[in-house]
Amino acid sequence: MKKSYFGRYSPALTINLGESVKIKDAKWYEKSVPCRSACPADTDIPGYLEAIYNLDYEKAYKINLEDNVFPGILGRVCSRPCEDACRHSDDSNGDSVSICFSKRSAETFNIAKHFKLKNYSKKTNKKILVIGAGVAGLTAARELSRCGHDVEIFERHSSPGGMLNQGIPIFRLPREIIDKEINQVIKHGIKIHYNKDIKSYEEVEELSKKYHAVVLALGTLKPNKINKGFSKCNDVEDGLDFLLRVNEYKNKYVGKNVVVIGGGYTSMDCARTALRLGAESVKTFYRRTTDDLVILPGELDELINEHGKMIFNAQPLNIIQKNNKLIGLELIKTKLVKRNGVYQLRDIKGSTFKVKTDHIILAIGQKQHLSLTKNQRKNIFSVGDFATGATTLINAIAHAKDMVKEIDKFLMKRDLFSSDIKVTNIKSTGRNLKLNYIPINEMPTVNLNQRTFSREVEKGYHKNVSQKEASRCYLCHYKFEINNDLCVLCDECLLAKPIKDCIVEISDVHELKNGDISYERISPKKSIGLYHGKLLIDHKKCVRCGECEKVCPTNAITIQKVEKQNYVKV
Numbered sequence: 001m002k003k004s005y006f007g008r009y010s011p012a013l014t015i016n017l018g019e020s021v022k023i024k025d026a027k028w029y030e031k032s033v034p035c036r037s038a039c040p041a042d043t044d045i046p047g048y049l050e051a052i053y054n055l056d057y058e059k060a061y062k063i064n065l066e067d068n069v070f071p072g073i074l075g076r077v078c079s080r081p082c083e084d085a086c087r088h089s090d091d092s093n094g095d096s097v098s099i100c101f102s103k104r105s106a107e108t109f110n111i112a113k114h115f116k117l118k119n120y121s122k123k124t125n126k127k128i129l130v131i132g133a134g135v136a137g138l139t140a141a142r143e144l145s146r147c148g149h150d151v152e153i154f155e156r157h158s159s160p161g162g163m164l165n166q167g168i169p170i171f172r173l174p175r176e177i178i179d180k181e182i183n184q185v186i187k188h189g190i191k192i193h194y195n196k197d198i199k200s201y202e203e204v205e206e207l208s209k210k211y212h213a214v215v216l217a218l219g220t221l222k223p224n225k226i227n228k229g230f231s232k233c234n235d236v237e238d239g240l241d242f243l244l245r246v247n248e249y250k251n252k253y254v255g256k257n258v259v260v261i262g263g264g265y266t267s268m269d270c271a272r273t274a275l276r277l278g279a280e281s282v283k284t285f286y287r288r289t290t291d292d293l294v295i296l297p298g299e300l301d302e303l304i305n306e307h308g309k310m311i312f313n314a315q316p317l318n319i320i321q322k323n324n325k326l327i328g329l330e331l332i333k334t335k336l337v338k339r340n341g342v343y344q345l346r347d348i349k350g351s352t353f354k355v356k357t358d359h360i361i362l363a364i365g366q367k368q369h370l371s372l373t374k375n376q377r378k379n380i381f382s383v384g385d386f387a388t389g390a391t392t393l394i395n396a397i398a399h400a401k402d403m404v405k406e407i408d409k410f411l412m413k414r415d416l417f418s419s420d421i422k423v424t425n426i427k428s429t430g431r432n433l434k435l436n437y438i439p440i441n442e443m444p445t446v447n448l449n450q451r452t453f454s455r456e457v458e459k460g461y462h463k464n465v466s467q468k469e470a471s472r473c474y475l476c477h478y479k480f481e482i483n484n485d486l487c488v489l490c491d492e493c494l495l496a497k498p499i500k501d502c503i504v505e506i507s508d509v510h511e512l513k514n515g516d517i518s519y520e521r522i523s524p525k526k527s528i529g530l531y532h533g534k535l536l537i538d539h540k541k542c543v544r545c546g547e548c549e550k551v552c553p554t555n556a557i558t559i560q561k562v563e564k565q566n567y568v569k570v
Helices: 023-032 034-038 045-053 057-068 071-077 081-085 087-092 099-108 135-146 175-186 201-208 228-232 239-247 265-276 299-305 393-412 433-437 463-470 492-496 547-551
Strands: 003-005 018-020 127-131 150-154 191-193 213-216 236-238 257-261 281-286 309-312 314-322 325-339 342-356 359-362 380-382 417-425 478-482 503-511 517-521 534-537 557-568
Touching (some): 023 417, 045 463, 057 071, 071 099, 071 175, 081 099, 135 150, 135 213, 135 393, 201 380, 213 393, 228 314, 239 359, 257 265, 265 299, 265 359, 299 309, 325 359, 478 534, 547 557
Parallel strands (some): 127 150, 150 191, 213 380, 236 359, 257 359
Antiparallel strands (some): 003 503, 018 417, 314 325, 325 342, 478 557, 503 534
16 A cells, blocks of 8 residues: 655655664665665665765775675676666666776775775684685685684685686686785685585585584586587587686687587687687577677677677587587577567577587586585585576675575574664765766777787776766765755756756655655646645656755755665674
């Protein structure tokens, strides 16, 4: 049911100043700051963009370090769900803010190079083992250590990082950035044991008797298969195996005519790596369309710029061999067919075709080795991709953070973490209307003829460009509100508003169950008239430019900063 209120000033939040734990206020923030709501790790995005705008790169870096653990890494390879949610692309306002690239600048221009965050709790004398030193394992280890627990990590390889080192190419993610941010994690007192490969549930169970908790952060390393013909051919290679041997073991063999199968992050990395290793031809086949690709913005363009090819609506059928050597691949064209309202992928009869290849790389996904989790004991936990299946770095980090809360609760019988909404008065957001029309700042890249296996393609923003890009952020954590008890309906704010419907004339407002509001507009023929109505600033359309507040003669428009605070209960 909707709750209607009218005929009085009813503030958007339940409090005027201070801290609130009311659901209504949390929902207002969630709806007003969609970029943060879309971030799985709950990163304070407007907070760090505002810091960059103010040239406070240390503060921006610390915000990211607290929330998502790896600012410099994610500033290069995050999947960027926040940018899809950014309000700057709504209502024809332009492109989303380059949130990811801005995060990178927080790392680049941060003067204080290393940080160790404060612990949440004093020592607990609980010993925890994390198996796997990828992003989820390292995140869990850092946060568990901050909870006061003694943490050790078993890692099967000779160095930490998981897919950061073993999967993501150097030309996308420099290793010195990985080393720096992993070292910041280790400095929380975490001990890593290398070349420790745990292969059976029995080993996990035995370890769970020696530690108060065991955390499985083993990722998804079991590749999906096509058929036995592909599996038995020595010239067919799984994408993660290819990247592992190239990046970790420095084995840089590649065929002359390479075919990559898949439409995700791994397929792009494999194809662009193969080109750098000297393949004469690299063709990537994907069974669906461009809209179904799961890759970073701009990656397909860069693949094509680097002379790779991408062919859609085609999937592999059979390999072609001669004298036990791969010489070709048979594929079939596909199409989407709508059946009972659902689109299904279908092969097109009679559309088979062949391509020449001596090296096939399969980037068709992977899953967990679930044999390690049978009959799982109560003190054994799974985090990241090993728990959820293959996702993204930011999702793995978020899941690990959430699971740490559950692990700490299991061990200590306490609820250590909480959050609230803090409201403070401010005089100005520091924004102006001109900032609303700044176009997106493109990421500069290395010239094609200078691209090598180890040279990073994206060069990063210059400092002045990073400030300019951050200035595009609406700073949606600020709230503009009209007190209709003070409003004299002079129309000055309506004349000054830059965005259609950022200020609306309403006859009624309804509070919804989800904590948001809806409103009924004044209708010239049906409503009771403007001067019996109210004015409302729509917080989901307001661009926080301050034009309305500047022209209001009665100070009826207020500006407040609304922040979500995550904190530890004392």
